[in-house]
Amino acid sequence: MKRGLLLYIAEKTGLFSELQTSTTRIAEALSVSQQSVSRLLIDLEKGGMIERKVSSGGLAIALKKKGRDQLQNEFTVLKRLFHPERKLKGKVVDGFGEGKYYIEKYKLKIKEAMGFTPFPGTLNIKTDRIKVKSFLMDVDPIKINGFATSDRSFGSIELYRVNVGGVAGAIIKPERTRHDDNVIEVIADVHLRKKMGLKENNVVELKK
Template sequence: MIAPDDLICLKAIALLGGLSSAVSVSSQSLAQELGISPQTASRRLISLENAHLISRTMRGDGQYVTITGAGEESLRAEYAAYRRIFETHDRQYVLEGELISGLGEGRYYVSIEGYVSQFSDKLGITPYPGTFNVKLSPASIETRRKLDAMEWIEIVGFTDHDRTFGGAKALKCSINGHACAILIPGRSHYPEDIIELISEVRLRDVLGIEDGAAVTIEVTR
């Protein structure tokens, strides 16, 4: 098995183009790329060569390095491992928190036709006139940040009766099997531990809960 430090070195060579052709690599340039000393860079090149993961040739203008078939296989194995980590299908994120009352603005905004039509077309939700607000637990705040890397659905801003309404982004989710969506206005005034959701039903009623009740939100990638 390739040592972690050697794998980092091999990846750096690949990023320089060493998978497709011989690339000029000196101990000094590699050291600068990896943030190590030239002596350490030289030892790693020797280690990779001894393991038959790279081949090195000297030319008049310096040293050239090519990643071998075995070296490419090592990189592909690492790539496959990262794909299993980051591209697992149907990964589920769980957010936990407690139900809180909103500021009262949601009822107005989610009833505006320019938003309602987009919620229906893009989310499959004709929203109940009001939002469901949750204060996340400290442990769920970091999970909430991870959701930013997901593919959110854009809700486009529009003008209606000479008034401009801003855009937003939405992410489908569910609470106790009830379809809903996290909604973040383009100019959100909420802190990061507060999220606002829309649903076709008044979730407070169908769930039979009031402020302070525990809520679990599931987001499936």
């Protein structure tokens, strides 16, 4: 609760200004009792987190350096955690030629969603499942819904825009993975492997 109150003060003051308010008002905003707010404010003051001036009919509070630092430390920790990777490296691996078949099926929908007609085939890159998650954490995929032909049905896929060696492309993820999810498939409007002169085990770098 103490932390919540400190954050509330930080937000209301924009870190630096002074906030004219009352314990009742804060209590309502945070859904705690007026008494608790009073007590917690005193605690925060004792801890050197805030400055607190009581006057008849209300109080003025402001963050002190220690309080700002406390929050900034938390921010630093979270920033390190959530700072998404800007690059993703992996090695070229051979696919099973499946990609070509599937891309043909989704071709029109991909064109519609991404603005380019995909080359019929995927560049398969072996990397690390966890790195992939961290790399894609901050981007929302473009989803293409599944559909059915007279023969069979095709599941939904997700596309994430990426840049491969200067070419705009996308990571394509089937909703139901066909293989090991340490391998990702990349599409573009050109034959990436040929254009970039890639062979098995060559290192490729993806950017966002």
